[in-house]
């Protein structure tokens with residue numbers, strides 16, 4: 468819409484979009500009002516550019532050729548900044564979320580929360596519902612784990628990121644979490660994506676281990692098209708023929724996603740490498756490549772962790788990593 472468009476003109480355009488059988492979607496948080504027109508295009512509807520172009524208040528009609536419309540940078544040229552209890556993701560600060568793979572006990576989680584906070588982490592991560600490859604592995608503490616995370620937030624002020632695996636648990640997890648994590652195995656669980664899209668909660672959407680970036684963006688589109696535009700994307704390594712590390716970090720994902728979408732991009736060097744020895748290198752590479760945040764596993768006793776010990780850093784190693792990541796951030800005009 469033109470910057471002088473009146474409320475009535477904006478409403479009339481939306482009404483016309485609905486009349487024709489499409490869905491209007493107004494982009495929040497931008498100065499100029501952009502109305503996305505969503506729906507299936509058919510022969511009768513194919514020639515509507517001219518139709519809308521002449522309506523009062525319309526500045527320009529553009530076809531977004533990307534398959535992801537609302538996630539596309541052409542729809543929303545400025546980067547989206549997501550505010551999680553005052554922590555801004557997608558702004559100048561590179562935001563680090565750190566904590567254990569799994570919440571194991573109250574004392575462990577609270578102590579780790581204090582430690583990662585003093586090292587500079589801005590968010591606390593920890594799994595209460597765990598997607599494990601084997602049904603015989605530790606499955607997480609469930610609601611008790613969520614309660615512990617909320618307690619750790621209470622004591623440290625760190626907002627909480629935690630995974631939700633099942634549509635039936637979304638409401639429960641929302642009562643405790645600040646950011647809903649969708650794990651790699653659920654990236655294409657469309658029922659779950661729609662359900663988290665219907666909440667007002669920020670979502671951390673992890674890339675599927677065998678998914679292309681275009682598939683990741685289509686999954687983000689599911690969430691946004693339900694009305695929730697607070698989506699953070701996360702590269703966490705993909706499966707390749709290379710077996711020297713647990714997964715292969717697709718560092719290309721960072722600049723490509725920053726190009727294709729306005730959504731903030733984080734990188735998880737812990738799952739991407741599966742090896743604590745390489746977490747610092749990949750953290751620095753991610754920040755140098757333009758990532759808006761990191762998701763890092765930290766454990767007080769990695770050798771005895773109930774999940775992902777080999778890739779978990781001790782709080783001391785994490786502290787040192789943060790000092791060096793900060794220098795890389797400064798080199799690319801960011802801060803940590």
Ligand code: PEP
Pocket residue numbers: 568594598649650651652673703738
């Ligand atoms: C996790 O963050 O602990 C996790 C299970 O991640 P992913 O879904 O990327 O494997």
Ligand code: MN
Pocket residue numbers: 568569738764774775
């Ligand atoms: Mn893990």
